[in-house]
Amino acid sequence: MVHERVMEKLAILADAAKYDVSCSSSAGQNKRKNQNKGLGDTGNGICHAYTEDGRCVSLLKILLTNHCIFDCAYCVSRKSNDIKRAAFTVQEVVDLTIGFYRRNYIEGLFLSSGIFDNPDYTMERLVRIAKKLRLEENFNGYIHLKAIPGASDELIKEAGMYADRLSVNVEMPTEKSLKLLAPEKNHADVIKPMEYLKNEIVGHKEEKKLNFKAPLFAPAGQSTQMIIGATQENDLEILGMANYFYEQMNMRRVYYSGYVPISYDNRLPAIGTPVPMIRENRLYQADWLIRFYGFNVNEIVGFDQPNLDLDIDPKLGWALRNLHQFPVDINSADLELILRIPGIGVTSAKKIVSARKFKRLQPEDLKKLGIAYNRSKFFLAFSSPFYLQKDLTSIQIKEQILNIQNSKYQNNFSNQLSLFQ
Amino acid sequence: MTLLIYDGTFEGWLTAVFEIYEYKFEDVIFAKDENSNALFFLKTHFVETDNAKANRVLKGLKKNLSPSGITNMYHAFFSELPQIEESLFRFATYVFSSSKNIEGDLSNNAVLNIQKAAHLTGKESHRMKAFVRFKLTKDNLYYAIVEPDCNVLPLIQKHFKNRYADQKWLIYDTKRKYGIYYDLENVSTVELTFDSNPSSSKFLAEISDEDEEFFQNLWRNYFKSVNIESRKNTKLHVQHMPKRYWKNLTEKIPNLKK
Numbered sequence: 001m002v003h004e005r006v007m008e009k010l011a012i013l014a015d016a017a018k019y020d021v022s023c024s025s026s027a028g029q030n031k032r033k034n035q036n037k038g039l040g041d042t043g044n045g046i047c048h049a050y051t052e053d054g055r056c057v058s059l060l061k062i063l064l065t066n067h068c069i070f071d072c073a074y075c076v077s078r079k080s081n082d083i084k085r086a087a088f089t090v091q092e093v094v095d096l097t098i099g100f101y102r103r104n105y106i107e108g109l110f111l112s113s114g115i116f117d118n119p120d121y122t123m124e125r126l127v128r129i130a131k132k133l134r135l136e137e138n139f140n141g142y143i144h145l146k147a148i149p150g151a152s153d154e155l156i157k158e159a160g161m162y163a164d165r166l167s168v169n170v171e172m173p174t175e176k177s178l179k180l181l182a183p184e185k186n187h188a189d190v191i192k193p194m195e196y197l198k199n200e201i202v203g204h205k206e207e208k209k210l211n212f213k214a215p216l217f218a219p220a221g222q223s224t225q226m227i228i229g230a231t232q233e234n235d236l237e238i239l240g241m242a243n244y245f246y247e248q249m250n251m252r253r254v255y256y257s258g259y260v261p262i263s264y265d266n267r268l269p270a271i272g273t274p275v276p277m278i279r280e281n282r283l284y285q286a287d288w289l290i291r292f293y294g295f296n297v298n299e300i301v302g303f304d305q306p307n308l309d310l311d312i313d314p315k316l317g318w319a320l321r322n323l324h325q326f327p328v329d330i331n332s333a334d335l336e337l338i339l340r341i342p343g344i345g346v347t348s349a350k351k352i353v354s355a356r357k358f359k360r361l362q363p364e365d366l367k368k369l370g371i372a373y374n375r376s377k378f379f380l381a382f383s384s385p386f387y388l389q390k391d392l393t394s395i396q397i398k399e400q401i402l403n404i405q406n407s408k409y410q411n412n413f414s415n416q417l418s419l420f421q
Numbered sequence: 422m423t424l425l426i427y428d429g430t431f432e433g434w435l436t437a438v439f440e441i442y443e444y445k446f447e448d449v450i451f452a453k454d455e456n457s458n459a460l461f462f463l464k465t466h467f468v469e470t471d472n473a474k475a476n477r478v479l480k481g482l483k484k485n486l487s488p489s490g491i492t493n494m495y496h497a498f499f500s501e502l503p504q505i506e507e508s509l510f511r512f513a514t515y516v517f518s519s520s521k522n523i524e525g526d527l528s529n530n531a532v533l534n535i536q537k538a539a540h541l542t543g544k545e546s547h548r549m550k551a552f553v554r555f556k557l558t559k560d561n562l563y564y565a566i567v568e569p570d571c572n573v574l575p576l577i578q579k580h581f582k583n584r585y586a587d588q589k590w591l592i593y594d595t596k597r598k599y600g601i602y603y604d605l606e607n608v609s610t611v612e613l614t615f616d617s618n619p620s621s622s623k624f625l626a627e628i629s630d631e632d633e634e635f636f637q638n639l640w641r642n643y644f645k646s647v648n649i650e651s652r653k654n655t656k657l658h659v660q661h662m663p664k665r666y667w668k669n670l671t672e673k674i675p676n677l678k679k
């Protein structure tokens with residue numbers, strides 16, 4: 001490699017890729033194992049570093065090139081943007097990935113690209129890189145490729161043979177916004193490859209069940225990303241769209257990316273407008289509630305309240321709107337109900353269910369188990385005749401909880417969910 | 422009160438437990454080496470690690486614990502928390518005295534302490550899997566220096582062996598002064614003596630592969646490029662990447678040469 005040039009390209013093409021958040025290296029159910037003394041395995045996915053903004057770095061996330069024939073307003077690589085352009089060669093990307101992986105900097109590669117020339121030409125190169133890594137370098141680490149909208153089915157299929165995950169970014173939650181900001185694109189271009197991928201993934205999974213030697217096809221499934229706050233959609237529309245992806249497209253993850261203003265374009269928030277980080281965080285929390293806590297989208301946002309509260313998390317919000325479901329007796333309630341208590345996360349709920357087999361749990365026990373008792377106490381019932389509980393209104397409860405929060409958790413939130421319980 | 426001096430291995434600790442029952446010691450304290458605390462007024466007992474005895478204790482524990490309960494004990498042992506041997510002993514006594522599995526009894530202090538210690542070690546070994554940074558030498562050896570709070574090398578060797586099956590590597594714990602070395606076949610424990618300071622730049626320049634510095638600078642550059650300034654959140658950054666690891670993290674060390 002010509003050192004200086006590669007250094008410069010990396011700076012340009014990593015910088016351009018950084019706004020894409022869908023980069024975690026969650027392994028598929030069929031993990032790629034290192035069986036023939038090659039290099040790497042997909043394991044469980046490790047965050048090797050964290051950026052100064054607190055996001056996890058687990059993959060070498062770069063664009064193959066930031067040349068693009070399109071002009072999407074929200075994208076730094078858009079044709080009309082006056083920036084330095086660069087393009088990696090196939091071999092350079094391979095060398096970088098291997099060099100970084102061998103030093104334990106990364107779990108694998110996340111490769112996206114601007115569209116140069118035409119979709120197939122671009123996609124073909126992405127596939128060549130993945131193929132080279134797998135076949136020539138004997139690489140079993142994680143590979144996530146972007147499926148370029150408009151690329152032919154055959155190429156997307158080939159990509160699935162070598163990649164662990166594929167993603168097509170919908171970017172805008174509604175057709176209307178997409179038309180506004182990326183007039184050359186339409187939703188169908190994005191939905192079509194998603195649908196194709198879904199069918200292929202399901203088909204390969206079935207085959208794998210019958211014959212475990214059948215080849216892997218994107219074992220970690222597909223994901224997509226929506227940009228939040230660039231346009232006017234409310235959280236109901238956004239979560240509704242996400243729900244559609246989870247249910248209709250078998251999506252593994254939907255990522256929400258708070259819009260970082262990057263251009264002077266009167267269709268978009270002006271440069272200097274703050275990134276909607278709290279809202280983004282709330283969307284991730286809501287997404288978790290739907291995927292892991294058994295909540296319905298409609299329980300979290302509805303037509304009467306289409307946006308998530310910014311000052312409290314969606315689980316607390318739900319509880320406060322549904323005080324009639326409480327208090328819950330943790331000594332007898334089902335796991336599903338315990339999971340709905342604010343301040344109790346999945347791990348804590350399981351701990352409670354296991355510890356209560358040995359004795360009736362009291363408030364002291366909950367504190368011992370590491371539960372945010374100060375938060376959950378408003379929603380708990382203890383079956384003791386001496387236990388008195390005041391009837392508080394939801395406004396009073398909210399006030400008291402916000403008081404604790406302000407002293408403890410202020411400014412401490414993550415876009416990938418760290419303190420949410 | 423009896424002071425039990427054992428060799429610091431898990432098998433040694435298991436042997437000690439056997440002998441506590443064998444000799445009916447009451448009120449025991451564990452120590453790893455004889456000079457550790459000169460509590461000469463105590464009765465002292467030297468434990469000679471004995472696999473047969475250790476296995477019998479392990480078998481007894483397995484009768485009433487799930488595999489993950491045993492793993493938890495093993496992990497807790499490597500936490501090296503103060504008095505962890507005594508806590509483990511209290512836990513073991515509880516296991517032996519009960520007819521059913523007590524792992525889930527988290528409102529019991531012995532159980533809770535072991536679980537917490539195991540969790541601590543688990544977290545530390547997970548972090549080490551993430552924060553090991555290999556450097557390549559002229560002799561094609563990938564080596565890394567670490568300084569974990571818990572003794573995690575025994576717990577991470579399998580991970581690295583599976584992952585880097587086709588490269589020779591060495592991970593050295595400067596705090597405990599031993600390392601694990603993979604020679605493309607097996608992983609073995611090694612002790613090293615360095616002629617000069619292993620982190621001095623002169624030493625590094627002498628032993629490094631010619632592309633090593635380039636890759637380190639690339640990585641640092643990459644780390645800088647992916648940061649989004651307008652989203653800066655130092656508190657979160659430090660929470661995920663505690664400062665005590667920084668001195669061995671390539672991306673946190675300024676460029677060797679500009």
Ligand code: SF4
Pocket residue numbers: 068069070071072075076077078079113114115182
């Ligand atoms: S097609 Fe992709 S890379 Fe090109 S401008 Fe649109 S979003 Fe950016």
